[in-house]
Amino acid sequence: MTAEIESQRCGVVAIVGAPNAGKSTLVNALVGQKVAITSPKAQTTRTRVMGVAIEGEAQIVLVDTPGIFAPKRRLDRAMVQAAWGGAQGADLIALIVDGKAGLGPKMEPIIEALTHRPERKWLVLNKVDIAIKEKLLVHTQKLYERVGFEETFFISAQTGDGLAELKTAFANAMPAGPWHFPEDQVSDATDRMLAAEITREQLYHQLHAELPYAAAVDTEQYKEREDGSVEIHQQILVARPTQRAIVLGKGGQRLKEIGSKARAELAALLGVKVHLYLHVKVKEDWEDDRFIYRDIGLDWVE
Numbered sequence: 001m002t003a004e005i006e007s008q009r010c011g012v013v014a015i016v017g018a019p020n021a022g023k024s025t026l027v028n029a030l031v032g033q034k035v036a037i038t039s040p041k042a043q044t045t046r047t048r049v050m051g052v053a054i055e056g057e058a059q060i061v062l063v064d065t066p067g068i069f070a071p072k073r074r075l076d077r078a079m080v081q082a083a084w085g086g087a088q089g090a091d092l093i094a095l096i097v098d099g100k101a102g103l104g105p106k107m108e109p110i111i112e113a114l115t116h117r118p119e120r121k122w123l124v125l126n127k128v129d130i131a132i133k134e135k136l137l138v139h140t141q142k143l144y145e146r147v148g149f150e151e152t153f154f155i156s157a158q159t160g161d162g163l164a165e166l167k168t169a170f171a172n173a174m175p176a177g178p179w180h181f182p183e184d185q186v187s188d189a190t191d192r193m194l195a196a197e198i199t200r201e202q203l204y205h206q207l208h209a210e211l212p213y214a215a216a217v218d219t220e221q222y223k224e225r226e227d228g229s230v231e232i233h234q235q236i237l238v239a240r241p242t243q244r245a246i247v248l249g250k251g252g253q254r255l256k257e258i259g260s261k262a263r264a265e266l267a268a269l270l271g272v273k274v275h276l277y278l279h280v281k282v283k284e285d286w287e288d289d290r291f292i293y294r295d296i297g298l299d300w301v302e
């Protein structure tokens with residue numbers, strides 16, 4: 001037992017990058033199960049989510065951060081603050097770059113900030129399955145000149161290409177020390193938080209345009225019933241009555257569909273029967289409400 005603990009390694013890898021780079025997809029793939037929600041729409045991840053991956057004797061605590069971009073609104077600023085906060089004190093910062101989208105102006109604030117970070121920095125070029133090789137090499141060269149990374153990896157978080165090598169390299173880079181989490185824990189999110197995120201993911205998947213970005217999901221009640229099933233009541237907050245009508249759909253059909261997909265996914269993740277009750281509420285100023293920030297796990301920014 002003692003020998004086992006002595007050989008253990010554990011550390012924190014902060015996963016940073018522009019919105020839509022594939023950060024959450026990568027964290028889920030390394031953990032081996034969904035801990036962070038993903039969508040084709042940018043700015044899906046709003047708060048820091050920790051995913052725990054294990055490789056041999058090493059426990060790798062992956063901090064999935066919101067995409068970093070030039071913030072305008074309060075919610076944007078809170079997300080960017082959470083992203084850099086997630087990198088604070090990490091053993092390693094991994095910059096995830098969308099190899100297909102490349103380095104547009106939106107990468108500039110990230111590159112600039114990274115040059116001043118004291119942590120070790122690795123570069124991970126993602127989406128090699130759809131990227132053009134020559135372009136990847138040009139991006140890599142430019143980033144090296146600006147930031148100076150210790151290591152570079154080419155991966156596809158979606159197909160799994162290059163992930164085994166990346167995971168082994170992360171594991172080898174972790175400092176010696178006891179594991180931070182029990183062996184069977186995959187995330188720091190509570191089931192209550194996970195439930196809200198799964199519903200929000202369905203909003204992203206089933207609704208288009210700007211709506212999901214203008215919505216928040218708040219779990220009001222989460223309780224275990226005597227038969228072992230869980231009963232969950234959630235509020236979907238939107239800013240305008242027209243948005244409420246979109247979420248409800250004709251005859252409430254859309255909301256029903258969101259609820260039934262979210263329920264099925266949660267039941268599979270939690271391994272128990274789930275009773276999910278969704279309500280849509282119009283709250284014009286939810287983006288300026290301190291309590292909502294607390295509920296969705298973001299710090300309030302002035």
Ligand SMILES: Nc1nc2c(ncn2[C@@H]2O[C@H](COP(=O)(O)OP(=O)(O)OP(=O)(O)O)[C@@H](O)[C@H]2O)c(=O)[nH]1
Pocket residue numbers: 017018019020021022023024025026037038039040041042043044045046065066067068126127128129130155156157158159
């Ligand atoms: N083709 C391809 N698509 C990918 C890959 N990795 C992620 N994606 C897709 O890219 C989109 C964004 O992925 P996410 O994991 O949500 O990206 P993110 O960086 O967490 O995004 P934010 O939450 O906006 O910060 C999703 O549609 C993913 O399916 C990849 O390796 N190849």
